[in-house]
Amino acid sequence: MTNQIIDNDINADGHLQIDGCDAVELAHQFGTPLMVYNVSAIRNQFHQFNKVFEQNDIEYEISYASKAFANTAMYQLVNQEGGHIDVVSGGEIAVALHAGFPAAKMSFHGNNKSLEELRIAIQNHVGVIMVDNFHEIELINQVVEELDETTNVIMRITPGITAHTHEFIQTGQVDSKFGFDLASGQVEEGFELLHKNSRVHVLGFHAHIGSQISSPDGFNALAVKMMQLANKFNTEYDFTTEVLDLGGGFGIQYVSTDGYLAPEKFVESIINTIKEQASQYNLQIPAIWIEPGRSIVGSAGLTLYTVGSQKRVDGIKPYVTVDGGMGDNIRPMLYGAEYEVVSANNPRAQPVEEVRLVGKYCESGDVLIKNASVPSLNSGDVVAVLDTGAYGYSMASNYNLNLKPAIVFVEKGKAQLVTKRQSFENLYELDNNLELGD
Numbered sequence: 001m002t003n004q005i006i007d008n009d010i011n012a013d014g015h016l017q018i019d020g021c022d023a024v025e026l027a028h029q030f031g032t033p034l035m036v037y038n039v040s041a042i043r044n045q046f047h048q049f050n051k052v053f054e055q056n057d058i059e060y061e062i063s064y065a066s067k068a069f070a071n072t073a074m075y076q077l078v079n080q081e082g083g084h085i086d087v088v089s090g091g092e093i094a095v096a097l098h099a100g101f102p103a104a105k106m107s108f109h110g111n112n113k114s115l116e117e118l119r120i121a122i123q124n125h126v127g128v129i130m131v132d133n134f135h136e137i138e139l140i141n142q143v144v145e146e147l148d149e150t151t152n153v154i155m156r157i158t159p160g161i162t163a164h165t166h167e168f169i170q171t172g173q174v175d176s177k178f179g180f181d182l183a184s185g186q187v188e189e190g191f192e193l194l195h196k197n198s199r200v201h202v203l204g205f206h207a208h209i210g211s212q213i214s215s216p217d218g219f220n221a222l223a224v225k226m227m228q229l230a231n232k233f234n235t236e237y238d239f240t241t242e243v244l245d246l247g248g249g250f251g252i253q254y255v256s257t258d259g260y261l262a263p264e265k266f267v268e269s270i271i272n273t274i275k276e277q278a279s280q281y282n283l284q285i286p287a288i289w290i291e292p293g294r295s296i297v298g299s300a301g302l303t304l305y306t307v308g309s310q311k312r313v314d315g316i317k318p319y320v321t322v323d324g325g326m327g328d329n330i331r332p333m334l335y336g337a338e339y340e341v342v343s344a345n346n347p348r349a350q351p352v353e354e355v356r357l358v359g360k361y362c363e364s365g366d367v368l369i370k371n372a373s374v375p376s377l378n379s380g381d382v383v384a385v386l387d388t389g390a391y392g393y394s395m396a397s398n399y400n401l402n403l404k405p406a407i408v409f410v411e412k413g414k415a416q417l418v419t420k421r422q423s424f425e426n427l428y429e430l431d432n433n434l435e436l437g438d
Protein backbone atom coordinates (compact mmCIF):
# COMPACT_ATOMS: atom_id res chain seq x y z
CA MET A 1 0.00 0.00 0.00
CA THR A 2 2.65 2.48 1.26
CA ASN A 3 1.53 5.91 2.07
CA GLN A 4 0.39 6.83 -1.43
CA ILE A 5 -3.18 6.61 -0.21
CA ILE A 6 -5.48 6.74 -3.20
CA ASP A 7 -9.07 7.99 -3.33
CA ASN A 8 -10.30 4.43 -3.15
CA ASP A 9 -8.74 4.10 0.30
CA ILE A 10 -10.77 7.00 1.72
CA ASN A 11 -14.50 6.84 2.43
CA ALA A 12 -17.20 9.52 2.47
CA ASP A 13 -16.35 10.39 6.10
CA GLY A 14 -12.78 11.10 5.03
CA HIS A 15 -11.55 8.05 7.00
CA LEU A 16 -9.12 5.41 5.82
CA GLN A 17 -11.01 2.44 4.44
CA ILE A 18 -9.72 -1.05 3.84
CA ASP A 19 -11.57 -3.02 1.19
CA GLY A 20 -14.72 -1.06 1.96
CA CYS A 21 -14.40 -1.12 5.79
CA ASP A 22 -13.85 2.07 7.80
CA ALA A 23 -10.55 1.75 9.68
CA VAL A 24 -11.67 4.01 12.54
CA GLU A 25 -14.82 1.96 13.00
CA LEU A 26 -12.78 -1.26 12.97
CA ALA A 27 -10.54 0.20 15.68
CA HIS A 28 -13.57 1.12 17.80
CA GLN A 29 -15.33 -2.18 17.23
CA PHE A 30 -12.38 -4.53 17.79
CA GLY A 31 -10.00 -2.36 19.84
CA THR A 32 -6.35 -1.58 19.14
CA PRO A 33 -3.69 -2.60 18.40
CA LEU A 34 -5.48 -4.41 15.60
CA MET A 35 -4.08 -6.27 12.60
CA VAL A 36 -6.28 -5.85 9.56
CA TYR A 37 -5.90 -7.91 6.39
CA ASN A 38 -7.41 -7.01 3.03
CA VAL A 39 -8.57 -10.41 1.77
CA SER A 40 -9.16 -9.16 -1.79
CA ALA A 41 -5.51 -8.08 -1.97
CA ILE A 42 -4.35 -11.54 -0.85
CA ARG A 43 -6.57 -13.26 -3.40
CA ASN A 44 -5.37 -10.85 -6.08
CA GLN A 45 -1.72 -11.71 -5.45
CA PHE A 46 -2.50 -15.42 -5.86
CA HIS A 47 -4.26 -14.60 -9.14
CA GLN A 48 -1.28 -12.61 -10.41
CA PHE A 49 1.10 -15.49 -9.66
CA ASN A 50 -1.26 -18.05 -11.20
CA LYS A 51 -1.70 -15.92 -14.30
CA VAL A 52 2.01 -15.66 -15.09
CA PHE A 53 2.48 -19.44 -14.88
CA GLU A 54 -0.66 -20.15 -16.88
CA GLN A 55 0.25 -17.67 -19.62
CA ASN A 56 3.55 -19.49 -19.95
CA ASP A 57 1.93 -22.92 -19.88
CA ILE A 58 4.12 -24.08 -17.00
CA GLU A 59 3.21 -26.69 -14.41
CA TYR A 60 3.47 -24.93 -11.04
CA GLU A 61 2.52 -24.62 -7.40
CA ILE A 62 2.26 -21.48 -5.28
CA SER A 63 3.37 -22.69 -1.87
CA TYR A 64 2.54 -19.88 0.54
CA ALA A 65 5.32 -19.54 3.14
CA SER A 66 3.07 -19.53 6.16
CA LYS A 67 5.81 -18.34 8.52
CA ALA A 68 5.01 -14.86 7.12
CA PHE A 69 1.57 -15.00 8.73
CA ALA A 70 -0.51 -17.96 9.79
CA ASN A 71 -3.75 -18.56 11.56
CA THR A 72 -6.71 -20.82 10.89
CA ALA A 73 -8.47 -18.40 8.54
CA MET A 74 -5.29 -17.72 6.56
CA TYR A 75 -4.76 -21.43 5.91
CA GLN A 76 -8.41 -21.67 4.84
CA LEU A 77 -7.99 -18.69 2.53
CA VAL A 78 -4.92 -20.23 0.89
CA ASN A 79 -6.90 -23.43 0.43
CA GLN A 80 -9.75 -21.49 -1.21
CA GLU A 81 -7.19 -20.02 -3.61
CA GLY A 82 -5.88 -23.48 -4.48
CA GLY A 83 -2.41 -22.81 -3.02
CA HIS A 84 0.02 -25.11 -1.27
CA ILE A 85 1.71 -24.10 1.98
CA ASP A 86 5.23 -24.17 3.30
CA VAL A 87 5.24 -25.19 6.97
CA VAL A 88 8.27 -25.11 9.24
CA SER A 89 7.21 -26.64 12.53
CA GLY A 90 4.91 -29.13 14.20
CA GLY A 91 2.94 -26.07 15.29
CA GLU A 92 2.34 -24.82 11.74
CA ILE A 93 1.36 -28.35 10.67
CA ALA A 94 -1.06 -28.63 13.61
CA VAL A 95 -2.80 -25.31 12.92
CA ALA A 96 -3.01 -26.03 9.19
CA LEU A 97 -4.52 -29.48 9.84
CA HIS A 98 -6.92 -27.94 12.35
CA ALA A 99 -7.95 -25.48 9.60
CA GLY A 100 -8.73 -28.44 7.34
CA PHE A 101 -5.80 -27.72 5.05
CA PRO A 102 -4.93 -30.87 3.04
CA ALA A 103 -1.68 -32.43 4.25
CA ALA A 104 -0.89 -33.45 0.67
CA LYS A 105 -0.47 -29.76 -0.20
CA MET A 106 2.07 -29.04 2.53
CA SER A 107 5.86 -28.77 2.12
CA PHE A 108 7.64 -29.34 5.41
CA HIS A 109 10.76 -27.19 5.82
CA GLY A 110 13.33 -26.72 8.57
CA ASN A 111 17.01 -27.20 9.32
CA ASN A 112 16.42 -29.16 12.52
CA LYS A 113 13.16 -31.03 12.27
CA SER A 114 12.68 -33.23 15.30
CA LEU A 115 11.95 -36.93 15.16
CA GLU A 116 8.52 -36.15 16.56
CA GLU A 117 7.82 -33.50 13.90
CA LEU A 118 8.90 -35.90 11.15
CA ARG A 119 6.62 -38.58 12.60
CA ILE A 120 3.69 -36.13 12.56
CA ALA A 121 4.48 -35.12 8.97
CA ILE A 122 4.91 -38.65 7.64
CA GLN A 123 1.97 -40.09 9.57
CA ASN A 124 -0.29 -37.35 8.17
CA HIS A 125 1.08 -37.85 4.64
CA VAL A 126 2.43 -34.34 4.26
CA GLY A 127 2.98 -33.81 0.50
CA VAL A 128 6.73 -33.36 0.60
CA ILE A 129 9.54 -33.04 3.11
CA MET A 130 12.14 -30.48 2.13
CA VAL A 131 15.14 -32.42 3.38
CA ASP A 132 17.83 -30.10 4.66
CA ASN A 133 20.80 -32.13 5.92
CA PHE A 134 22.42 -35.53 6.54
CA HIS A 135 21.08 -35.86 10.10
CA GLU A 136 17.56 -35.43 8.73
CA ILE A 137 18.11 -38.16 6.13
CA GLU A 138 18.83 -40.58 8.99
CA LEU A 139 15.71 -39.48 10.85
CA ILE A 140 13.52 -39.81 7.75
CA ASN A 141 14.89 -43.29 7.06
CA GLN A 142 14.13 -44.24 10.67
CA VAL A 143 10.56 -42.85 10.62
CA VAL A 144 9.45 -44.36 7.28
CA GLU A 145 10.70 -47.76 8.47
CA GLU A 146 9.12 -47.46 11.92
CA LEU A 147 5.74 -46.32 10.51
CA ASP A 148 5.92 -48.59 7.44
CA GLU A 149 5.31 -45.50 5.28
CA THR A 150 6.70 -43.80 2.21
CA THR A 151 7.39 -40.10 1.64
CA ASN A 152 8.25 -37.60 -1.07
CA VAL A 153 11.26 -35.41 -0.51
CA ILE A 154 12.86 -32.42 -2.21
CA MET A 155 16.50 -31.65 -1.41
CA ARG A 156 17.21 -28.14 -0.18
CA ILE A 157 20.48 -26.96 -1.61
CA THR A 158 22.69 -24.00 -0.69
CA PRO A 159 23.42 -22.58 -4.12
CA GLY A 160 26.17 -20.12 -3.17
CA ILE A 161 24.26 -17.02 -4.19
CA THR A 162 24.39 -13.96 -1.98
CA ALA A 163 21.10 -12.12 -2.29
CA HIS A 164 21.08 -8.36 -2.05
CA THR A 165 19.14 -7.93 1.19
CA HIS A 166 19.64 -7.62 4.96
CA GLU A 167 22.34 -10.01 6.20
CA PHE A 168 19.92 -11.60 8.71
CA ILE A 169 17.57 -12.70 5.92
CA GLN A 170 20.11 -13.99 3.39
CA THR A 171 19.97 -17.76 3.07
CA GLY A 172 21.54 -18.76 -0.25
CA GLN A 173 25.21 -17.89 0.42
CA VAL A 174 27.71 -20.73 1.00
CA ASP A 175 28.06 -19.75 4.66
CA SER A 176 24.45 -20.53 5.62
CA LYS A 177 22.93 -22.93 8.11
CA PHE A 178 20.36 -24.14 5.57
CA GLY A 179 20.63 -26.93 3.03
CA PHE A 180 23.15 -29.21 1.32
CA ASP A 181 26.18 -27.33 0.06
CA LEU A 182 26.22 -27.41 -3.73
CA ALA A 183 29.86 -26.58 -4.40
CA SER A 184 31.38 -29.30 -2.20
CA GLY A 185 29.39 -32.26 -3.50
CA GLN A 186 27.00 -32.62 -0.55
CA VAL A 187 24.03 -32.66 -2.92
CA GLU A 188 25.28 -35.78 -4.74
CA GLU A 189 26.18 -37.47 -1.46
CA GLY A 190 22.76 -36.75 0.05
CA PHE A 191 20.94 -37.75 -3.13
CA GLU A 192 22.67 -41.15 -3.21
CA LEU A 193 21.64 -41.80 0.39
CA LEU A 194 18.02 -40.84 -0.27
CA HIS A 195 17.84 -42.67 -3.58
CA LYS A 196 18.94 -45.93 -1.91
CA ASN A 197 15.78 -46.00 0.19
CA SER A 198 12.83 -47.31 -1.83
CA ARG A 199 10.43 -45.73 0.69
CA VAL A 200 11.73 -42.27 -0.20
CA HIS A 201 10.87 -40.62 -3.52
CA VAL A 202 13.03 -37.65 -4.55
CA LEU A 203 10.94 -35.13 -6.51
CA GLY A 204 13.65 -32.57 -7.17
CA PHE A 205 15.54 -29.65 -5.70
CA HIS A 206 14.82 -26.51 -3.72
CA ALA A 207 16.72 -23.34 -2.91
CA HIS A 208 15.73 -20.12 -1.21
CA ILE A 209 18.20 -17.26 -1.47
CA GLY A 210 16.70 -14.83 1.04
CA SER A 211 13.86 -12.48 1.75
CA GLN A 212 12.82 -8.92 0.78
CA ILE A 213 14.91 -9.06 -2.41
CA SER A 214 14.35 -6.18 -4.80
CA SER A 215 16.08 -7.34 -8.00
CA PRO A 216 15.43 -10.45 -10.13
CA ASP A 217 19.17 -10.98 -10.78
CA GLY A 218 19.73 -13.38 -7.88
CA PHE A 219 16.68 -15.42 -8.92
CA ASN A 220 17.92 -15.66 -12.51
CA ALA A 221 21.35 -16.78 -11.30
CA LEU A 222 19.57 -19.34 -9.12
CA ALA A 223 17.45 -20.60 -12.03
CA VAL A 224 20.63 -21.11 -14.09
CA LYS A 225 22.30 -23.08 -11.26
CA MET A 226 19.22 -25.19 -10.64
CA MET A 227 18.88 -26.13 -14.31
CA GLN A 228 22.62 -26.97 -14.43
CA LEU A 229 21.97 -29.23 -11.48
CA ALA A 230 18.93 -30.82 -13.13
CA ASN A 231 21.02 -31.45 -16.24
CA LYS A 232 23.88 -32.94 -14.24
CA PHE A 233 21.56 -35.32 -12.40
CA ASN A 234 19.91 -36.26 -15.66
CA THR A 235 23.24 -37.14 -17.22
CA GLU A 236 24.96 -38.71 -14.24
CA TYR A 237 22.09 -40.46 -12.45
CA ASP A 238 19.48 -40.70 -15.23
CA PHE A 239 17.30 -38.76 -12.78
CA THR A 240 14.40 -36.63 -13.99
CA THR A 241 13.87 -33.54 -11.89
CA GLU A 242 10.10 -33.37 -11.53
CA VAL A 243 10.07 -30.22 -9.39
CA LEU A 244 12.34 -27.21 -9.06
CA ASP A 245 11.34 -25.06 -6.10
CA LEU A 246 12.97 -21.63 -6.19
CA GLY A 247 11.71 -20.46 -2.79
CA GLY A 248 10.29 -17.06 -2.01
CA GLY A 249 11.85 -13.73 -1.20
CA PHE A 250 10.13 -11.34 -3.62
CA GLY A 251 10.39 -7.92 -2.01
CA ILE A 252 7.59 -5.45 -1.39
CA GLN A 253 7.54 -1.68 -1.12
CA TYR A 254 7.50 -0.57 2.52
CA VAL A 255 8.34 3.09 1.99
CA SER A 256 8.07 5.20 -1.13
CA THR A 257 11.86 5.22 -1.59
CA ASP A 258 11.94 1.39 -1.89
CA GLY A 259 12.21 0.18 -5.48
CA TYR A 260 9.17 -1.73 -6.65
CA LEU A 261 8.87 -4.72 -8.92
CA ALA A 262 5.52 -6.51 -8.98
CA PRO A 263 6.05 -9.95 -7.38
CA GLU A 264 4.82 -11.77 -10.49
CA LYS A 265 7.54 -10.00 -12.52
CA PHE A 266 10.20 -11.88 -10.53
CA VAL A 267 8.42 -15.07 -11.46
CA GLU A 268 8.20 -14.13 -15.12
CA SER A 269 11.93 -13.58 -15.12
CA ILE A 270 12.56 -16.97 -13.45
CA ILE A 271 10.30 -18.71 -15.98
CA ASN A 272 12.13 -17.12 -18.92
CA THR A 273 15.51 -18.20 -17.57
CA ILE A 274 14.33 -21.75 -16.95
CA LYS A 275 12.85 -21.98 -20.44
CA GLU A 276 16.16 -20.82 -21.99
CA GLN A 277 18.15 -23.27 -19.92
CA ALA A 278 15.80 -26.13 -20.70
CA SER A 279 16.14 -25.56 -24.39
CA GLN A 280 19.94 -25.24 -24.09
CA TYR A 281 20.19 -28.60 -22.27
CA ASN A 282 17.35 -30.15 -24.23
CA LEU A 283 15.60 -30.92 -20.95
CA GLN A 284 11.91 -31.03 -20.21
CA ILE A 285 10.79 -28.03 -18.16
CA PRO A 286 10.16 -29.29 -14.62
CA ALA A 287 7.20 -28.13 -12.55
CA ILE A 288 8.21 -24.81 -11.01
CA TRP A 289 7.23 -24.18 -7.42
CA ILE A 290 7.59 -20.88 -5.59
CA GLU A 291 7.22 -20.11 -1.89
CA PRO A 292 6.16 -16.49 -1.54
CA GLY A 293 5.33 -15.28 1.95
CA ARG A 294 5.84 -11.55 2.28
CA SER A 295 4.65 -10.75 -1.25
CA ILE A 296 1.29 -12.39 -0.53
CA VAL A 297 0.48 -10.86 2.85
CA GLY A 298 2.92 -7.99 3.47
CA SER A 299 1.08 -5.17 1.75
CA ALA A 300 -2.34 -6.73 2.40
CA GLY A 301 -1.94 -6.11 6.15
CA LEU A 302 -1.75 -3.04 8.31
CA THR A 303 -1.78 -2.34 12.03
CA LEU A 304 -4.17 0.10 13.66
CA TYR A 305 -3.00 1.74 16.86
CA THR A 306 -4.46 4.40 19.13
CA VAL A 307 -2.28 7.38 19.94
CA GLY A 308 -1.63 7.89 23.66
CA SER A 309 1.05 10.01 25.31
CA GLN A 310 3.46 12.37 23.61
CA LYS A 311 6.77 13.73 24.85
CA ARG A 312 8.00 17.07 23.59
CA VAL A 313 11.28 18.71 24.60
CA ASP A 314 12.72 21.72 22.78
CA GLY A 315 15.34 20.73 20.23
CA ILE A 316 14.48 17.00 20.42
CA LYS A 317 12.40 15.11 17.92
CA PRO A 318 9.02 14.46 19.57
CA TYR A 319 7.91 11.04 20.74
CA VAL A 320 4.36 10.00 19.85
CA THR A 321 3.38 6.82 21.63
CA VAL A 322 0.91 4.18 20.44
CA ASP A 323 -0.67 1.30 22.33
CA GLY A 324 1.48 -1.43 20.72
CA GLY A 325 5.07 -1.59 19.51
CA MET A 326 7.87 -4.13 19.47
CA GLY A 327 5.60 -6.89 20.78
CA ASP A 328 3.50 -6.82 17.62
CA ASN A 329 6.22 -5.66 15.23
CA ILE A 330 9.85 -6.45 16.05
CA ARG A 331 11.06 -5.81 12.48
CA PRO A 332 12.23 -2.18 12.94
CA MET A 333 14.37 -3.27 15.89
CA LEU A 334 15.62 -6.50 14.33
CA TYR A 335 16.36 -5.38 10.77
CA GLY A 336 16.11 -1.59 10.85
CA ALA A 337 12.90 -2.08 8.83
CA GLU A 338 11.06 1.06 7.76
CA TYR A 339 7.33 1.69 7.59
CA GLU A 340 4.96 4.52 6.80
CA VAL A 341 2.10 5.70 8.96
CA VAL A 342 -1.10 7.56 8.16
CA SER A 343 -3.85 9.01 10.27
CA ALA A 344 -6.87 6.72 9.91
CA ASN A 345 -9.13 9.60 10.97
CA ASN A 346 -7.84 11.79 8.17
CA PRO A 347 -5.41 10.14 5.76
CA ARG A 348 -5.36 13.26 3.59
CA ALA A 349 -4.17 15.53 6.40
CA GLN A 350 -0.89 17.20 5.49
CA PRO A 351 2.14 16.28 7.62
CA VAL A 352 3.12 19.09 9.96
CA GLU A 353 6.11 17.55 11.74
CA GLU A 354 8.56 14.65 11.97
CA VAL A 355 8.19 12.54 15.08
CA ARG A 356 9.32 9.23 16.44
CA LEU A 357 6.42 6.82 16.51
CA VAL A 358 7.19 4.68 19.54
CA GLY A 359 5.60 1.79 21.37
CA LYS A 360 4.65 1.21 24.99
CA TYR A 361 7.32 -1.39 25.83
CA CYS A 362 10.04 -0.84 28.44
CA GLU A 363 12.84 -0.48 25.88
CA SER A 364 14.28 2.69 24.42
CA GLY A 365 14.68 0.76 21.17
CA ASP A 366 10.94 0.26 20.92
CA VAL A 367 10.66 2.67 17.99
CA LEU A 368 8.28 1.69 15.19
CA ILE A 369 9.21 4.59 12.89
CA LYS A 370 12.26 6.80 13.47
CA ASN A 371 11.24 9.58 11.11
CA ALA A 372 7.47 9.64 10.81
CA SER A 373 6.02 12.61 8.94
CA VAL A 374 2.67 13.09 10.59
CA PRO A 375 -0.18 15.56 10.77
CA SER A 376 -1.06 16.95 14.16
CA LEU A 377 -1.97 13.86 16.23
CA ASN A 378 -3.98 13.85 19.45
CA SER A 379 -4.50 11.21 22.05
CA GLY A 380 -7.33 8.93 20.94
CA ASP A 381 -6.56 9.31 17.23
CA VAL A 382 -6.24 6.09 15.27
CA VAL A 383 -3.15 5.66 13.10
CA ALA A 384 -2.40 2.94 10.58
CA VAL A 385 1.12 1.59 10.15
CA LEU A 386 1.05 0.24 6.61
CA ASP A 387 2.38 -2.97 5.05
CA THR A 388 2.77 -4.85 8.33
CA GLY A 389 1.13 -8.06 7.08
CA ALA A 390 4.29 -10.18 6.91
CA TYR A 391 6.45 -11.22 9.87
CA GLY A 392 4.65 -8.89 12.27
CA TYR A 393 2.05 -10.97 14.06
CA SER A 394 3.99 -14.15 13.26
CA MET A 395 6.98 -12.85 15.25
CA ALA A 396 4.84 -11.22 17.96
CA SER A 397 5.72 -11.77 21.60
CA ASN A 398 4.23 -11.25 25.02
CA TYR A 399 7.12 -9.07 26.15
CA ASN A 400 6.17 -7.06 29.25
CA LEU A 401 3.20 -9.45 29.32
CA ASN A 402 1.37 -7.28 26.83
CA LEU A 403 -1.35 -9.06 24.89
CA LYS A 404 -0.98 -10.07 21.26
CA PRO A 405 -3.41 -8.08 19.09
CA ALA A 406 -6.62 -9.27 17.50
CA ILE A 407 -6.74 -9.95 13.77
CA VAL A 408 -9.56 -8.96 11.46
CA PHE A 409 -10.03 -10.01 7.83
CA VAL A 410 -11.98 -7.61 5.63
CA GLU A 411 -13.41 -8.19 2.19
CA LYS A 412 -15.78 -6.05 0.16
CA GLY A 413 -17.13 -4.10 3.09
CA LYS A 414 -17.42 -7.05 5.50
CA ALA A 415 -15.18 -7.56 8.52
CA GLN A 416 -14.57 -10.78 10.42
CA LEU A 417 -12.63 -11.28 13.64
CA VAL A 418 -10.37 -14.21 12.74
CA THR A 419 -8.09 -14.24 15.80
CA LYS A 420 -9.17 -12.84 19.14
CA ARG A 421 -7.01 -10.51 21.16
CA GLN A 422 -5.24 -12.47 23.89
CA SER A 423 -6.73 -12.18 27.36
CA PHE A 424 -4.93 -11.77 30.68
CA GLU A 425 -5.91 -15.39 31.48
CA ASN A 426 -3.95 -16.52 28.41
CA LEU A 427 -0.88 -15.05 30.07
CA TYR A 428 -0.98 -17.36 33.08
CA GLU A 429 -3.08 -20.33 32.01
CA LEU A 430 0.01 -22.52 31.49
CA ASP A 431 1.58 -21.56 34.83
CA ASN A 432 1.63 -23.63 38.02
CA ASN A 433 1.74 -22.09 41.50
CA LEU A 434 5.13 -22.33 43.19
CA GLU A 435 5.45 -25.46 45.31
CA LEU A 436 9.08 -25.03 46.33
CA GLY A 437 10.25 -23.21 49.48
CA ASP A 438 8.07 -22.43 52.48
Ligand SMILES: Cc1ncc(COP(=O)(O)O)c(C=O)c1O
Pocket residue numbers: 065068086109171208210211212247248249250291292293294295390
Ligand atom coordinates in the same frame (compact mmCIF):
# COMPACT_ATOMS: atom_id res chain seq x y z
C1 LIG B 1 12.53 -21.75 2.64
C2 LIG B 1 11.79 -20.46 2.58
N1 LIG B 1 10.82 -20.33 1.66
C3 LIG B 1 10.09 -19.19 1.57
C4 LIG B 1 10.33 -18.13 2.42
C5 LIG B 1 9.46 -16.92 2.26
O1 LIG B 1 10.16 -15.79 1.99
P1 LIG B 1 9.38 -14.43 1.69
O2 LIG B 1 8.46 -14.19 2.80
O3 LIG B 1 10.48 -13.45 1.63
O4 LIG B 1 8.69 -14.60 0.38
C6 LIG B 1 11.33 -18.23 3.38
C7 LIG B 1 11.66 -17.07 4.25
O5 LIG B 1 12.58 -16.34 3.95
C8 LIG B 1 12.07 -19.43 3.47
O6 LIG B 1 13.01 -19.57 4.40
Ligand SMILES: N[C@@H](CCCC[NH3+])C(=O)O
Pocket residue numbers: 067169211212331335390391
Ligand atom coordinates in the same frame (compact mmCIF):
# COMPACT_ATOMS: atom_id res chain seq x y z
N1 LIG C 1 11.46 -12.48 9.48
C1 LIG C 1 12.10 -11.89 8.34
C2 LIG C 1 12.02 -12.76 7.15
C3 LIG C 1 12.57 -14.10 7.42
C4 LIG C 1 12.22 -15.03 6.38
C5 LIG C 1 12.26 -16.43 6.87
N2 LIG C 1 13.20 -17.26 6.16
C6 LIG C 1 11.55 -10.51 8.07
O1 LIG C 1 10.73 -10.03 8.77
O2 LIG C 1 11.92 -9.86 7.16
